[in-house]
Amino acid sequence: xxxxxxxxQFILFVCAITAVLTVLVIAFFIFKEGLPVMLEKGVLSFVAxxxxxxxxxxxxxxxxxxxxxxxxxGAIILGVPIGLACAVYLAExxxxxxxxxxxxxxxxxxxxxxxxxxxxGLSVLVPFLRAHFTGNGFSVLAGSIILAIMILPTVxxxxxxxIRSVPKEYKSGSLALGASHWQTIYRVIIPAARxxxxxxxxxxxxxxxxxxxxxxxxxxxxxxxxxxxxxxxRTLTGNIAIEMGYAAGDHRSALFATGVVLFVFIMILNLMxxxxxxxxxxxx
Amino acid sequence: MKKLFTISxxxxxLALVLIGCQKAAEPAEPSSGSQNExxxxxxxxxxxxxxxxxxxxxxxxxxxxxxxxxxxVQGGGSSVGVQSAHEGVADIGTSSRExxxxxxxxxxxxxxxxxxGIAVIVNSGNQAVSELTLEQVKKIFTxxxxxxxxxxxxxxKITVVNREEGSGTRGAFEEIVLGKDKFVENAIIQxxxxxxxxxxxxxxxxxxxxxxxxxxxxxKGVKVEGAEPTxxxxxxxxxxxxxxxxxxxxxxPQGAVKAFLDFIFSxxxxxxxxxxxxxxx
Numbered sequence: 001x002x003x004x005x006x007x008x009q010f011i012l013f014v015c016a017i018t019a020v021l022t023v024l025v026i027a028f029f030i031f032k033e034g035l036p037v038m039l040e041k042g043v044l045s046f047v048a049x050x051x052x053x054x055x056x057x058x059x060x061x062x063x064x065x066x067x068x069x070x071x072x073x074g075a076i077i078l079g080v081p082i083g084l085a086c087a088v089y090l091a092e093x094x095x096x097x098x099x100x101x102x103x104x105x106x107x108x109x110x111x112x113x114x115x116x117x118x119x120x121g122l123s124v125l126v127p128f129l130r131a132h133f134t135g136n137g138f139s140v141l142a143g144s145i146i147l148a149i150m151i152l153p154t155v156x157x158x159x160x161x162x163i164r165s166v167p168k169e170y171k172s173g174s175l176a177l178g179a180s181h182w183q184t185i186y187r188v189i190i191p192a193a194r195x196x197x198x199x200x201x202x203x204x205x206x207x208x209x210x211x212x213x214x215x216x217x218x219x220x221x222x223x224x225x226x227x228x229x230x231x232x233x234r235t236l237t238g239n240i241a242i243e244m245g246y247a248a249g250d251h252r253s254a255l256f257a258t259g260v261v262l263f264v265f266i267m268i269l270n271l272m273x274x275x276x277x278x279x280x281x282x283x284x
Numbered sequence: 285m286k287k288l289f290t291i292s293x294x295x296x297x298l299a300l301v302l303i304g305c306q307k308a309a310e311p312a313e314p315s316s317g318s319q320n321e322x323x324x325x326x327x328x329x330x331x332x333x334x335x336x337x338x339x340x341x342x343x344x345x346x347x348x349x350x351x352x353x354x355x356x357v358q359g360g361g362s363s364v365g366v367q368s369a370h371e372g373v374a375d376i377g378t379s380s381r382e383x384x385x386x387x388x389x390x391x392x393x394x395x396x397x398x399x400x401g402i403a404v405i406v407n408s409g410n411q412a413v414s415e416l417t418l419e420q421v422k423k424i425f426t427x428x429x430x431x432x433x434x435x436x437x438x439x440x441k442i443t444v445v446n447r448e449e450g451s452g453t454r455g456a457f458e459e460i461v462l463g464k465d466k467f468v469e470n471a472i473i474q475x476x477x478x479x480x481x482x483x484x485x486x487x488x489x490x491x492x493x494x495x496x497x498x499x500x501x502x503x504k505g506v507k508v509e510g511a512e513p514t515x516x517x518x519x520x521x522x523x524x525x526x527x528x529x530x531x532x533x534x535x536x537p538q539g540a541v542k543a544f545l546d547f548i549f550s551x552x553x554x555x556x557x558x559x560x561x562x563x564x565x
Contacts, residue, residue, distance in 0.1 A: 054450075123486070136472065136489070138472050216475060217479065220472040221472065221473035222469065222473060223473075234473070243449055245450070246448075246451055246452070248359075251449075251450065
């Protein structure tokens, strides 16, 4: 009996450690492949140089870093208000059956493969932007719109959970004081759920910054910097995915170094998300 | 009861391990039990990433016909292909360009197994532009010409669609058309032939380039220097944006290598070539 349990414990431990080990191995591998070329060219020059022409020995990913930030910010600006409004509606206003339907619709969004989003963007969104705005459609805006849709499930589900976890007393107290439902929502409930909402935004950012396939297909992937939302742009993930197929030698290492930069970005975002979601617990 | 469960798990795990071992051991059988008069040996092919997919396809079919032969196809680039043939690292080196002058003294045996043309494509709705000179193509892709009216088209900004750095098609196009000059930096980059075609077919002002084998009705291939982008024009030399696919050997090929080259030049081999590239026989 006891030995049986010890076995099960051991198996579970192995499974748990596998996940951690995988992360460590991947991190080690990325750093091992990417760091040498970064150190050789100088970390600062790698990150701050704006010229990327790996076959002529010029490795600067500044424009890609800026590109990733532009596209991600755009996605946040477009996606978070919609996502938050949706979460409030689901948690506070919609009836049980309606909110169930809407929620499963949104969860369905999470299940669509990113290449499908990309293809939709390439064949519908890009020509639409080309026809109605300046530029040729491949743009920061196109990437942001696609990503805004893609982060909706993350933003909605985590925000909704944190809104629902606001103690009932807050709401009844507010209503008892004579505040309307809407006043209660935006003066009491949203502020109380603030940290969970922030965490959802940060996780959404993580999803947006890491998204590759859909973004490649609609952003045009130029190595120059975008000066407006209608200019094409290349992201860090795009840089890796686009050139990975043929890269060799220093070029390949430089792509891993791009991965190092991306890794650092995601780490920071995850730490922030952990910090904020810990605060959610404190409210309770 | 619970012990039984643990034991059964262990038995299943053991069985899986054994199955794994058995699978790994299987491929050894045919070679150890080699029959008489059957071609055998290993061929290593290294070089151009443009030739690689074709070489892999040819190798796969050749291996199906000759079970004793194992062909290993690697990339590395045309320069690597020439070097590895010269140094004997690979039995066959591949190159998607002519040998450079400094590579000629190696006295490698050259076999042109196929030709590849690169078609310059524009949107099907671009009525005004159906012919360009090599110089005009170069100026468009280096950014010296940015409006269609400068090359006889409508007054509209040209959307240049380029391939990613490292792509074989881009390398060949750069070598043949641009020479020492650089691609315009703000060109849209699409990472595959399909994506380039998709972009050009939806943007009325776009120009791009793709391997000739992938040319279809969704886009319009322009005449370059008066020659249509067709296989015949590549073979007779009038269509300028083309390149040979070379296989290089150090010595006169023998045994399995010779058989493989013979297969490539056989009608069956050339039909495989013809699926995507231009036949030479």
